[in-house]
Amino acid sequence: MNNKEIARSFNLLAKLMELHSENPYKIRSYQNASSLLSKLGTPLAAMSPEEIQSLKGVGSAISGKIKELLQTGKMNTLERYKEKTPLGIQQLVMIKGLGAKKIMTAWKDLGVETAGELLYACEENRLIDLKGFGQKTQEEVRKQLQFFLANQSRFLYPAAEKVATQLAGILKKSLPESRIEFTGALRRREAIIDRLELIVSSRGSLDKILADQPKWSVQSAGEGKWTGIFPPSYSFEMIESTEESFEIDWFLTTGPDHLADKISNQSALKTEAECFDFLNVPGMPPEARDLLTLEKAPVEALVSGEDIKGILHVHSTYSDGVDTLEALATHVKNQGYYYLGLTDHSQIAVYANGVSPDRLTQQWNEIDRLNERMTGFTILKGIECDILSDGSLDYEDDVRALFDFVIASVHTNIKMDENKATSRIIKAIEHPHTNILGHPTGRLLLARDGYPLDMERVIDACAANQVAIELNASPYRLDIDWTWIRKATAKGVAIAVNPDAHAKEAISDIRYGLWAARKGWLTSEQCVNTWSVDQFLRFCQK
Ligand SMILES: [Zn+2]
Ligand SMILES: [Zn+2]
Known part of the structure; x- marks a missing residue:
């Protein structure tokens, strides 16, 4: 377990204890520990128990729990609270701006156990008459939930990059000779990534290799493309190419679409440089291609x-x-x-x-x-x-x-x-x-x-x-x-x-x-x- 994961465990513990109306002093101490640990520069796994215990805000109780997490990947106290809280409620407590009291009321009085149910309850105005709610609060809750649900399978670039690297590594084991690269939004370094796109030069063997990954729930998307979900919820798309057409396929799948569309029927083009020449625009690194239109001349010296x-x-x-x-x-x-x-x-x-x-x-x-x-x-x-x-x-x-x-x-x-x-x-x-x-x-x-x-x-x-x-x-x-x-x-x-x-x-x-x-x-x-x-x-x- 890394520091962020440990910090998240303490954060969830604090939230669940708040939900179950536990001692506010303890809750505060877990919250403080969580924010401290999330910012800590040194990996906890590399620190001695004495060093951990001497951290500001970490006493013997918290350091014991850190040790437990490091050794077993679990924390008993947290597991106990998880057991008595439905999974959907555990997600709800992590949504900013809802608050433990309101979630508890919705859970106990309305029987709501997931974000989707709570949103539906808002649509039906069932929150308005609940204790501690009202029209305005319901509107706020609705907004928070819509935001949460829309973003559940979206990831910030660093998280997406990490998982995509992992995916590429797994494929590389079966395809040691192949070229495997990020493409699409990932290659263009979008801040938020919906789907991990990888392009692979594999001459027809990708289908079988993907079929050997039972946990990826792969589906064919036709024409040398496969989509799937890498657990827990990372959507991916694999694009098969060959060594000969790799560069042009890479250019096309990198996008943005308005650029790729212009050359999609130009079979004579083989490299990215040729594509830029054909389009009569200077070559641009992937992250700078979104603004590239065919009328506007781009700047020469991008900051680096x-x-x-x-x-x-x-x-x-x-x-x-x-x-x-x-x-x-x-x-x-x-x-x-x-x-x-x-x-x-x-x-x-x-x-x-x-x-x-x-x-x-x-x-x-x-x-x-x-x-x-x-x-x-x-x-x-x-x-x-x-x-x-x-x-x-x-x-x-x-x-x-x-x-x-x-x-x-x-x-x-x-x-x-x-x-x-x-x-x-x-x-x-x-x-x-x-x-x-x-x-x-x-x-x-x-x-x-x-x-x-x-x-x-x-x-x-x-x-x-x-x-x-x-x-x-x-x-x-x-x-x-x-x-x-x-x-x-x-x-x-x-x-x-x-x-x-x-x-x-x-x-x-x-x-x-x-x-x-x-x-x-x-x-x-x-x-x-x-x-x-x-x-x-x-x-x-x-
Ligand atoms: Zn600042
Ligand atoms: Zn600031």
């Missing part, structure tokens, strides 16, 4: 990982990160970057251990010491400053003025209508201290829509106030959506591709952001992180 000079938006132990400032700086420097823009949470973010002015002084002293010692590398004194409900920024003016740069982000009070939410964000953009607008919509992919924003107005405000827009590179966010990038850069707004890392390993999440940025044809010079530290600091001094 090699262009990145500095990493911005990183959290340390001063707020809710798990690594120390020094460990983060050393890691970022060792990765070959020239600067690190540290941005812990601002003081009002109590839930994220936001940094008080006192501790800021301590942090800045430490940064000064490290900067003296580290050659060819600079740590910048940044902050992820909360945008308050009225659009003003956290901290007093005199404190805020001391930062090298400010990322302004919304974290609380996210249920606003479009007008209010847009005015709030624009007020923050107009603040003289704001340099980057953090995760502009607050969306969490597959879990939560962003707040509604008039993005055109937001972009205009950024252009007028020399504020860059963040493309938050966390695969859970990828916010701003890449479809806005061209609109922003056309107005002269720079984009900052930021990992929003809470541990040093997550610095490499920047790659997801770069793929998304390339989808939107971001060039190197339009990307803040490709600038030298001096250039960035000049940008921040408005």
Whole structure:
């Protein structure tokens, strides 16, 4: 079991205990353990029992349960709660925004045991008269459920990539000579993947090999294609090709469709390069092909990982990160970057251990010491400053003025209508201290829509106030959506591709952001992180 799986077990335990009205103190301790373990950089499996027990918030009881999970893959206490809770209810407690009390009422009073049943009960208005519900709550529950049900067999890119790699590995064992590649949305690095598409050069043997996988529930989809489900719920499509036609089949199945359609009858074309020539467009990497139309000339120099000079938006132990400032700086420097823009949470973010002015002084002293010692590398004194409900920024003016740069982000009070939410964000953009607008919509992919924003107005405000827009590179966010990038850069707004890392390993999440940025044809010079530290600091001094 890895750390994430262990963290999920504690989270489920807390949720089920809440459902069964257990001791709130215990529930809180499991919740805390879950959030701690999910962010822990070191695998628990590699730690000694003493090390585990000495983690903040992990006492002997919790460390015993971790040990049990590591050794047996199960936790007795959790199993007991699972036994007395129907599977559908276990899923319902994990849906954000429903709440244990409401689920219990729906279960006990209406006999509802699955998400589908609960949605149907909403359609029939059966929730309105229940204790603790009402018209408005029912509407909210309905929305959450629709979202959940629509996304059950959809996956974020990292999860899809992992499973597709596993599938390719299994096929490779039977087909050691074959070429097996990702194609379709997976090859185009879509943020959300519905179906894992693989292309295999196997000369007619794929059918038999797939038939030998009893758990994959394979069905023929005709013309050298098979679909199926890899347990528990990953849809896949296997496409059979030959060595001779592999490249052209790969190009066609990669898509997007509007590109593939143009050459589907051109049997003389053999390679991707020939296809691009035929279409009279420059060759583009798969992730950047969505925007490719035959009229518009694409940009030449898409931003790439090699262009990145500095990493911005990183959290340390001063707020809710798990690594120390020094460990983060050393890691970022060792990765070959020239600067690190540290941005812990601002003081009002109590839930994220936001940094008080006192501790800021301590942090800045430490940064000064490290900067003296580290050659060819600079740590910048940044902050992820909360945008308050009225659009003003956290901290007093005199404190805020001391930062090298400010990322302004919304974290609380996210249920606003479009007008209010847009005015709030624009007020923050107009603040003289704001340099980057953090995760502009607050969306969490597959879990939560962003707040509604008039993005055109937001972009205009950024252009007028020399504020860059963040493309938050966390695969859970990828916010701003890449479809806005061209609109922003056309107005002269720079984009900052930021990992929003809470541990040093997550610095490499920047790659997801770069793929998304390339989808939107971001060039190197339009990307803040490709600038030298001096250039960035000049940008921040408005
Ligand atoms: Zn944030
Ligand atoms: Zn952050």
